[in-house]
Amino acid sequence: MTAANLFSPMSIRSVEIRNRVWVPPMCQYSSFNRDGMPTNWHLVHLGSMAVGGAGLIIVEATAVSADGRITVHDSGIWNDEQRDAWAPIVEFIHDQGSVAGIQLAHAGRKSSVRPDWNYAGAAGPMPVSEGGWVPIAPSSIPFDGESSTPREMTRGDIDRIIVDFTTATQRAVQAGFRVLEIHAAHGYLIHEFLSPLSNRRTDEYGGSLENRARLLLRIVDVVRAEAGEELAVFVRFSATDWVEGGWTPHEASTVARWCADRGVDLFDISTGGNVTGVSTGGNVTGVAIPAVPSYQVTFSEQVKRTAQVSTAAVGLIFDAEVANGIITSGEADAVLLGREHMRDPHFTLRAAGELGIEIDYWPEQYLRARRRTPAVGLAAGEVAF
Template identity: 60%
Template sequence: MTESALFRPLALRSVTLRNRVWVAPMCQYSADEHDGMPSDWHLVHLGSFAIGGAGLVLTEATAVSPEGRISPEDLGIWNSEQQAVFSRITAFIRAQGAAAGIQLAHAGRKASTYRTWSEVQGTVPESEGGWPTVAPSAVAFDGYERPRALEADELPGIVDDFRAAARRAVDAGFEVIEVHAAHGYLLHQFLSPLSNERTDAYGGSLENRARLLLEIVRAVRAEIGDDLALLVRFSGTDWVEGGWDAEQTATVAGWAAEAGADLFDISSGGLVPASIPVGPLYQVPLATEVKERAGVAVSAVGLITTAQEAEGVVASGRADAVMLARELLRDPHFPLRAAGELGAEIDYWPAQYLRARPRRPR
């Protein structure tokens, strides 16, 4: 029997992930009291993936400040009350043998929006609980209100928000921290020349556009110490000529690795409207290009829906792990099923579920 590459453990610093099937961050827009607090929904949603055999369970984009939320219903970790509730969730995830990870985020010009299933879309007005948004430049996302351009002296405060959120995350029991620099949110807005029109030290050259991200990576690494894992999520391309692309991503990933990041989670798009060639494994080549150009570890995401596809991505070396989202919503136990399909011997079937474990042919 050939050993499954997908079910080989992966060590990131002192954190050992039991396999390479990981849970991508998936916004739930379910903090219904508009206070950023996790609820039983989040416990069951995230806990089900740990029961189902995932190696890493990442939270949705979790705001480092109230104004950093994508929607009023987003999670946050800007205070100790939120931290305390997250502790219950991380304890459950880790008790099932999975690693607990959190994605720290600031939405920038894409903040203060209605959740995806609302009857109306776009920017939530202040009269309905919304707030003014900020960005590197006063350039609006299509269909949203125009943001205010951040002053240079405000940027250290954003770095400190990420640093403080990382400390709360560690104290809440998270072992993996991911900095969100993708999907058109604040750090991606700084990275891409399509949204960053600044003429100061945070705009213009690639080094300048990457400055805020690298300051955050260094601050988070200093705060969490040398043992825990630090990831960065990038959009590998804006899918628009003249925008952010895989070559720039690889360059900045190399710099971020020097600053203390361990692995790069490569997605794409989200900054501006674009024609995206969506299909099975459509983002995997971006992850592979970043991995090969920068010599860094990467995960791949994007319409990976079968055990064979996931195994092929990892076994071929195109990525070091796969992130799943919609397929895990359809089947939270995908990793357990995939292990059976691939003939992988695993010892973390929950005892309560053993009667459902497929019997191997004799």
């Protein structure tokens, strides 16, 4: 069998993805009317990367409820109007040969904050008087002073979250999404339940790993049921909190195996986001994250090997050769490039040329701009331009 490379197609259930160059969820904070509706910005932002050849495009963290948003400008899929607004964006992505996925999310204690860049006021929590709300979380522990103190969730709240993920999945399927990703990373609600640093509960949702994973596993069950047997279901994990006493790669691998046994097809492996500092004996120690190129790939490889599951790697991956090496080495089954796709929405087309790989999905409208090399048909003496 020939080893996979960056441009090998990938089949997940009935979903055919043309390559292993994927676009991760990237929050745009561009639902400017505070109604959770995707806009023309989303169409052009996502559509340009589909034109540019990406195999899978996962739209930004999309709230399953209004109070599950990070900011008032987040997109959502908690009502039918939002579903109907997503549908033409999904259709355009699919018309270009890419696959459209959606990340279903609840921000938990990191919700109701001001956006970084499109709000005139100061950063920090958005008060109720300005349209914010009181966040909810597994325990009443704020996110390192950067958000409001959340209300500890009741069992009724937990049951409501399950309903919200159920109805959001139904709408996502109706909108045409082919990949459904559950956001269990970056310190948002599900990650808050998984990590002992943010979950101090004493009921069946706290304490042991089995208990801390209970919410995620319930969500996996309903998303898998609503997705049916044809569509792909992913989970995004932060594989570590980067601090002693927090969520660990071993725990991530264990829970990944439990999720796979319940029908999850692939794990999108990131890290961090749950704490920025840890208090020990009255001293606060900052979380040191070695954010160098490809710094999270090792966690993808560890979860893949330990849990015997498919994974995707993410985190400061910029270069076509490096991305290809991650696939050919078996460290991950796909790579997700966020910043590089924002810099160059046509990264995939460029990468194929750089790697000397022939692809047949250059948009016809752009063929005159295609750079050719000897590996992709440049005749002797012909100039590549």
